[in-house]
Amino acid sequence: MKSKINVLLFVLLSIFGACGSPEEPVAEQETQGEEAEGHAEEEGTVRMSPQQMESIGLQLGTLQSRNLSGNIKVTGELEVPPQSEANVSATVGGNVQEIKVIEGDKVRKGQTLALLAHPELVQMQVDLQEAASRLQYLEQEYQRQQRLYEQKVGSGRDLQEATSNYSTSKAQVEGLKSRLRILGLNTGSILSGKIFQSVPVVSPISGYVQKVNITNGQYVSPQEQMFSVVDRSQLHADFMVFEKDVSKVKVGQKVIFSVANAAGREYTATIYNMSPAFEKDVRAVHLHADIEGSTENLIPGMYIEGRIATDTTTALALPETAVVQEGEQSFIFVKTGEADAEAHADEENHAEEEAPATGEQTAGKVWVFKQVPVVTGASSNGWIEVKLLQPLPDNAQIAYTGAYNLISEMNKGATEHGH
Structure with missing residues (x-):
């Protein structure tokens, strides 16, 4: 009898177990499906509290149709033409007696930069005085022999010798004068008996002393x-x-450029020449552009970066601050809805429930943004062309500012959910 009861209990348990087992996986699957659906809704979105939006200065706007110019990025340096730069050297050896300028001084053409002294300079002046005295004597002898020859008293040979000596001495004097003039000395003063103890080194152009x-x-x-x-x-x-x-690129186009020592300041230049020579190593050509306005703080040799505005086009555009680059893809953030700020604060701060929320913390609405991929095009004056890969509602509200903050917050949220 006891064995029959045990068999009956075993049969009943088997029947009830078979009926109940299929329900448990179904419930589990439904729960997992709901969780997956919840995560799918959150993917590519980010929520921003009123405090977060205020801290990053979040602003909204719509796609706008604007006239944009294509830009060509260029690099180069500041230069002066060869005739505007001079390396000043001494034409004769000597010791520096005095330096009259310092780096940065403005000088005029012919201004004395330094004085050189050397015994050889004095000897050159003495040589001129002696040669001039001999020339004077030979000139008188030449004139005398010429008169004698004309009077049939002197010989032609004597006149020829006097003429040769006079011509040689005259050439010697003129040569010494030229050398001393090159040194910047007044030969008239030297011939009157004055001896200069030093020679000036003068600037061949007007400009600024760049190096001493x-x-x-x-x-x-x-x-x-x-x-x-x-x-x-x-x-x-x-x-x-x-x-x-x-x-x-063509002559007459404008170039907007900046230099490293003037961060934030931009200069404008106009292309006036395109070099016919092609640089094979870098596969590029030189463009020369006149700088508009003051060049007071600009120095030759400075590295510069610029952009040349090309063809103008009308396109949908956003501020450059509205577009964020991640890898090879560009994104914008579109506002898709609002949520209760207090509920959002409870979700974010459930670990700090003992600290009661103030009215300022819960005031306003949480804004929900969706990440939307786009393709960018021409840019001009802080605006950039945006080509949509998927349609947006008319007057869709787009984050004009804080795009990098939004993508950072979204990635942070994705990491936290992953844990």
Whole structure:
């Protein structure tokens, strides 16, 4: 009897177990499906509380139709033409007696930059005085022999010798005068008996002293560079434009550029020449552009970056601050809805429930933004062309500012959910 009861219990348990087992996986699948659906709704979206939006200065706006110019990015440096730059050297060796300028001084053409002294300079002046005295004597002898010859008293040979000596001495005097004039000395004063103890080194152009390479007392050999003078009034921008963009560039176009020492300031230049020479190594050509306005703080040799505005087009555009780049893809953030700020605060701060929320913390609505991929195009004056990959509602509200904050917040949220 006892064995029959055990068999009956086993049969009943088997029946009830078979009926109940299919329900448990179904419930589990439904729960997992709901969780998956919840996560799918959140993917590519981010919520911003009123405090977060205020801290990043979030602003909204719509797609706008604007006139945009295509830009070609160029780099280069500031230069002056060869005739506006001079390396000043001594034409004769000597010791530096005095330096009359310092770096940065403005000088005029012919102004004395330094004085050189050397015994050889004095000897050259003495040689001129002696040669001039001999020339005077030989000139008188030539004139005397010429008169005697005309009177049939002197011989032709004596006249020929006097003429030769006079011509040789005259050439010698003129040569010494030329050498001393090159040194900047007044030969008239020397012939009247004055001896200069030093010679001036003068600037061949007007401009600014860029470099001083000498010191007092230093011996300077001929042709040694002593000063560098630059006329910055002829300063221009020399850009390199690559082969693929050459056809888009022409004389008369504007170039907006900046330099490293003036962060945030932009200069405008106008292209006046395109070099016919092609740089094979970098596959680019040189562009020369006149700089508009003051060039006071610009120095030759400075590295510059610029952009050339090309064809103008009308397109849908957003502020550049509305577009964020992640890898090879560009994104914008579109407002898709609002949620209760207090509920959002409870979700975000459930670990801090003991700290009661204030009215300021819960005031307003939480805004929900969706990440939308786009393709960018031409840009101009802080606006950039945006091509939509998927349609948006009319007057869709787009985050004009804070795009990088939004994508950072979204990625942070994705990481937290992943954990």
